[in-house]
Amino acid sequence: MTYRSFRSLEDLERTGSTARILNLLKVYRENGKEQEWIEKPLFVNRELNTSIIIKHRLRQNEHDRFFAPRKNATKIVIPIEKSDLKTGGRYIFVNQINFEDVMQEQFGITRDSQDLVVLDIMDKLPSLDPFLLKERLSRSNINPASCYFALSDSDLQAMHDFVKVEITPLVKLSMEDPNAETRSIDRMAAMILSNAPGANNDTLGKTLRLNPSQFQEGVFSWKGFLYYKWSLGALLKDISGVADRITNVTPIGAMDSASRDYISRSRKFLRKEIGRACLEVRNTIKIYETAYSALTVDGNPSAFKNFLLEAPALFDQLGEQIGVIEHIVSFSKHRFGPRSxxxxxxxxxDILMDFEMSLRRQDIDDLG
Structure with a gap:
């Protein structure tokens, strides 16, 4: 199958990775001669390892490519000519009907390949955010080179500091020796961020009466909530400027009345829907904050237990919501910035249509 939006493919390649896009072609161009990239590839298959992977909102004519209903899919785009993306690319959806047969036929990837495991992990995640992707792969003992994950040391430290502040009320609940508080907060923050078993985690799991599997999955999703809450702070600082960029960017060249009318309508729609999407993210994060407050302030562990049990589904919802916002922010900065x-x-x-498709709710899509 051919990827039809060649202008978009060029822009995706120039933009780099976002929560919705994993640009392995750009990673290759910037790091392909580095020893770590050579020795620790994300994908063993060379074509996959120079592809562009996209979290894609399915259109009406794409739903029949899957056995079960779904709103989003993970699209692998293989450029036909890496030096000239105007030639377009081939694409396939992860876990579409006959996926493994197509992968073996097109790429020679067998059913027992680790590459299929990596793709399945990506498909199960709500976004391609580098922090969460790295963590989920690590849980499966898959540790690619660091160049695949756009995480700076300062980002990791800022995330660690944020988690320490967030979990301080929880640690204080179980502390009898105030002098040990700082060490315990550091240890628990490290355990949550690594998802590793430890005394504090084991104790919390037993207190909440969750079995190890339930607790491990719940903590991973809790970590996702913490990461997204931390990320949202930076996104909200940018979002009003992005809405202004979308409103004020002026296209060059001739423009007919139909194009002018569409751009005007789309700008109004996007400004409204970006605000709605931000509100939905806040409301989803509020579910976690309410449950956590019930535990740490009211001493009610059942509310947080219920949150951890529901967290995997909520995590997918939150990841989709914030991934859309992050994609629009990143792409708008790239394409509508002062030096663009x-x-x-x-x-x-094309860009406005992409943003609209990303923001439209499923109930609106179903009416179409």
Missing amino acids: ASITAEELM
């Missing part, structure tokens, strides 16, 4: 190249009306409409 001029944009035609046709390209602007």
